[in-house]
Amino acid sequence: MKEKILIYGGTFNPVHIGHTHILKCFKEAINPQRILVIPTGDPPHKASPDLVPAYHRxxxxxxxxxxxxxxxxxxxIETESSEKSYTAVTLTKLKEIYPDAEFYLCMGEDMFLTIHKWYKPEVILSLATVCAAKRSSEAQERLNNQLDYLKSHFENFKGMIVNIPYLEASSTEIREGTPDKKARLLTKSVFKYIFENSLYTKTFEKGISAEECKALIKPLLKEKRYNHSLAVAKKALELQAKYGGDKNKTExxxxxxDIMKDTSIETQLKIIEFSAIMLSVSxxxxxxxxxxxxxxxxxKNYLKIEDAEIxxxxxxxxxxxGSMTQLEKLVFIADAISEDRNYPSLQSIREASEISLEKALFVNTRSIIKDFSEKALPIVEGTLDTYNYYLKFKE
Ligand SMILES: [Fe+2]
Ligand SMILES: [Fe+2]
Incomplete structure (x- = not known):
């Protein structure tokens, strides 16, 4: 019996759970002895400025x-070739490597509907059985028409349609999407790889401007939180003008x-794990x-912001x-008393902030500890350290 080889190609920029879902379904339908997944080198159909290098893919x-x-x-076979990736060329090369095998070329619906327009379709269709994924029942007629068309126009054409329930995932959306979207549509190791290698993002080794910060946080935060961030920046600059500090870093x-505040706890825990950070019990x-x-x-790790103070x-x-830097104090207090805030002890912290940042730190942490202990909630070590350290500013 001839060896059946399932062939599945794509840009895989990045590979997501939609791809592996399709691959599993094709595998079940075809039952091949070998599966070749072939990432494209230089894609002939679309110029992709955001295509990451082949070794990453x-x-x-x-x-x-x-x-x-x-x-x-x-x-x-395609990424190592200096020529453009054409399926006809790839299949011809594969035929030389596996002369006795039967090829099953697997693809999504959209690709199947245009395959007669690809480079040398007669070569592709003579070398492989084309397998198309049917995403929904509405597609049946379109796919049947295309099957008929290919049968009548290409000698010895062999094709099959495989029912594959649609799983919505797109590489474009993943590249542009939030960490939550990446966590949902990528396997954990791929998400980790993208995080560790800072893929699909601008990085800021050489510094970052306020405008770039706003552009970064906007898609990650709800509107209210975005406005809160602007209000904290405004308040932090007011405090910096009064008490000193680096204006640019403060802003x-x-x-x-709060860049991660609207990201799910589940995704935040992944980011913490990818960064090899151990959490304390509290x-x-x-x-x-x-x-x-x-x-x-x-x-630090994904956006590559290198300024340790920030x-x-x-x-x-x-x-x-304990013993916070001026920048830490400015952001901490601005976050507590920005103009969008409203909670019972706010006034006392605002009044303390008129006297000194240190006094405001003491008043603030005292009220947090009081409030949390009354509600029988855990208190994190950092809060206790802050309270103990700034107790000397109680007067
Ligand atoms: Fe926060
Ligand atoms: Fe905040």
Whole structure:
């Protein structure tokens, strides 16, 4: 019996759960002895400025196949070629490597409907059985018409339609989407790989402007939180004008302080894990403080913001710590008393902030500790350290 080889190609920029879902369904329908997943080199049909280098796409494919338990080979036949990737050329090369095999070329509906317009379709259709994924019942007629067309125009054409329930996932949306979207549509190892290699993002090794900060936080925050971030930046600059500090860093840190606050706890925990950060017992019990940890990790490890002062101001803006830097104090207090805030002890913290940042830190943490202990909630070490350290400013 001839060896059946399932061939599945694409840009895989990045590979997502929609791809592996299709691959699993095709595998079940065809029952091949070998699966070749072939990422494209230089795609002939679309110029992609955001296409990441082939070695990243290959690495992500391998991770994804491993995560999903799919026994398949990632072929570099197209990525290692200096020519443009054409399916007809690839199949011809594969025929030389596997002269006795039967090829099953698998593809989505859209590709199947246009295959007669590809480069040398007669070569493709003579070398492989074309397998098309049918996403929905409405597609049946379109696909049948295309099957008929191909049968009548290409000698020895062989094709099959495989029912594959549609799983909505698009690489474009993942590239442009939030961490929550990436966490939902990528396997964990692929999400980790994208995070660790800062793929699909601008990075800021050389510094970041206030305008860039706003553009970064806008898609990650709800409108109310975005406006809160602007209000915290405004208040932080007022405090900086009164008490001193680096104006530029104050604005940047304040704008970025809540960058992860509207990301799900589940995704934040992944980002914390990818950054090899161990949480303390009290932090694990306090989901509301996680965003300062995941936020700092996201800025440092994914966006490559290298300024340690800015990172630390984000890292400690909720709990504080003993002996805070001026920037940490400015962001912490601005976050507590920005004009959008409204809670019982607000007035006393605002009044303390007129006297000194240190006194405001003491008044603020005292009220947090009082409030949390009354509600029998855990208190994170950082909050206790802040209270103990700034107790000397109680008068
Ligand atoms: Fe916050
Ligand atoms: Fe905040």
């Amino acid at each position: 290959i690495n992500m494919l391998k991770l994804s196949l491993m995560d999903e338990g799919i026994d398949a080979e990632v072929s570099t 940047i840190a304040a704008l970025l302080h 932090e694990k019990l306090s989901p509301q403080v996680l965003h300062q940890i995941s936020g700092a990790a996201y800025l 990172i630390n101001a984000v890292r400690n803006h909720t709990t504080g710590r």
